[in-house]
Amino acid sequence: MTATATAPAPEGTTASARVSVARGYRFELVKLVSQWRIRLLVLACWIAPGLFVAAVGQQSTLPSDTLFGRWMLATGWAGPLVMLGFSGTWALPLLTSVVAGDVFASEDRLGTWRHLLVAVRSPRRIFVAKALAGLTVIVLLVAGLACSSAAGGLVTVGSRPLVGLDGHQLTPSDAAGRVALAWLCVLAPTLALAAIGLLGSIVLGRSPMGLLLPAVVALAMQLAQMLPLPVAVRLSLPGYAFIAWNGLFTSPAQLGPLLIGVGVGLVWAVVATTLAYLLFLRRDFTHVTADGLGRRAVTAGLLPLLALTGVTVAVLAPATGATGSGITxxxxxxxxxxxxxxxxxxxxxxxxxxxxxxxxxxxxxxxxxxxxxxxxxxxxxxxxxxxxxxxxxxxxxxxxxxxxxxxxxxxxxxxxxxxxxxxxxxxxxxxxxxxxxxxxxxxxxxxxxxxxxx
Structure with missing residues (x-):
């Protein structure tokens, strides 16, 4: 059931007065950035990628087994693309786990739900404020990864033409625009993982599995991408945009898979956030020992996402006309x-x-x-x-x-x-x-x- 917490109104106010979303958002954002681990992540994302790219630019051996790694000594625009490949595989799933996967569970560990409800007087506003604060921190971390790696490459190597994946050369200005667009596109699967993190944080409470859920989902998607799955199934996974950005670096650009990957990621973000919102409103806050929403809520959160995957496959298969692996x-x-x-x-x-x-x-x-x-x-x-x-x-x-x-x-x-x-x-x-x-x-x-x- 949904519990409505009330408290005596302060002097000079009415009992119906509630904290606005803007004030709640600022409060939740301050709570997040005051945590030492969040501050450490922000610092690392804005400094470490630049140092890594600059260090590689001074070496004689290159990470040629990574996409664009063999061009890191030729142009500074290869560095942020190498970092983008690493981030989509490891960094972004872990960052969303730490931020979104803990934004609600932290209140369970500290036992502060009652105090928060008395102060805000609206579970809906609490959810919106927490979701927006988590989104802000995640966008800040992604921006740090992109800007730092680009700065490291440009300072060390310089702004020079970049060889695309079809062998044609991109001018420095064209390469800069496509690098920025590639980082912008991976925000879609990042938001999908963040929404899954919100869902896990609400459903599983203080359980460590809620914190690890985005990383586990990302790992499962990576393993699935390694399997010989049909193209329609591959495109239906919310993390496909993590690898489809390479289509930007051909002429003409291979936009079909990328646009589908971005669209699927955004749909997953909306659906998972909506599920998290509805389940949060159903939570019983009257019991101090309440932790998460139980087995039925896990089912209520998992089955709709599995159904979404099936519907996406059913829609994309005839719409794209893709069959088999797509590699002929x-x-x-x-x-x-x-x-x-x-x-x-x-x-x-x-x-x-x-x-x-x-x-x-x-x-x-x-x-x-x-x-x-x-x-x-x-x-x-x-x-x-x-x-x-x-x-x-x-x-x-x-x-x-x-x-x-x-x-x-x-x-x-x-x-x-x-x-x-x-x-x-x-x-x-x-x-x-x-x-x-x-x-x-x-x-x-x-x-x-x-x-x-x-």
Whole structure:
């Protein structure tokens, strides 16, 4: 049941007077930022990423196994993207757990619900004030991660062109806009995790599981993304925007999966927050020993989210027309050929050879997976491709072999396998110093929703 707490009105006021949402919001925000762990998190988010990116910029070895990690010595705009990949996997789920997962449970541990209800006189206003205060702190933490990592990269390396995931170069201004947009897009899944944290904090009370719920949900989504799930199921998970932002760094931008991921994340945020609000209003505050809402409330909070996932899959499957993994032979060949042509031009400029255009190269790729007995589709590290191209005035056709490792989300890493003078390892002189051959190893992206033929 819902308990309404009342108290004698102070002198000069009426019994119906209530604390406004604005005053409650300021009070809850002060309570949050007065906690040592929140202050430590804010400090870490605004300082640590910049120091990390600056430190990597001074090293000879790079985190090439991360997206854009191999470009951290070439441009300062690669640093915030490396940090974005790390944040979506680990930092943001943990931050939402600490902030949103504890915003209601802390009152259970301290036994202060009665005092708060007497002061505010409205459970609805308490919920809104706490939710807004938690949201403010989370946005502040995300802004710190983005700004600090960008500042560290720009101060250490400088604002230089960034090579996209299809091999084309982005100007510094274009790269800055896309980096900012990528960080803005991941706010949607972050809000979804924060709403799940609010729900867990209300339902589970002082139980540690309520605090860990956003991190556990994020880990489950990461494991699901590693499985060979159908595209519609993959897009229906609220954390898909954590990886779909890489579509911003192709030309044209692969906006379909990103927009769906952002939309799904926002829907989850609204639904989970609404469930948390309704369950909070049903809570019985008359008993000091009351802690959480019990097993029935867990069911009331869990089943609607599972139903939401099923409805999302049912809507996206026919709407997108996506079937299977979304990774087909034709898509891999087209993506690889396009990126090879862009990077070949970059290599030509760095080696001071006669300029050539993508249209003149007419690059094509022929790929198979494992052997002729295995269907050339789906993720795997057994893709083998042969790229062919033509140079103006040369009759012979150039060829280069690549080994591809394609992941379930469409990202691939191409490793040059000869001839050495084309895609082998050697250093080339660039305006920013010696760098590895751009055709040796590079990251690419296959758009899962792109039509098979085009």
């Amino acid at each position: 032979q034709e898509k891999v060949q087209r993506s690889l050929a396009t990126e090879f042509a862009h990077l070949y031009r970059l290599q030509t400029e760095e080696l001071h050879r006669p300029a050539v255009t993508e249209a003149q190269l007419k690059a094509t790729a022929s790929c198979d997976k494992g052997s002729v007995r295995v269907a050339a589709e789906g993720p795997g590290n057994d893709w083998r491709c042969v790229v062919s191209w033509h140079l103006p005035g040369v009759e012979a056709t150039g060829t280069a072999v690549y080994q591809l490792d394609v992941t379930s989300d469409g990202r691939f890493v191409a490793d040059g396998d000869g001839p050495k003078e084309v895609n082998g390892y050697f250093l080339v002189r660039t305006p920013t110093g010696d760098a590895p051959n751009p055709l040796w190893q590079f990251d690419g992206n296959v758009e899962l929703l792109h039509p098979s033929k085009g």
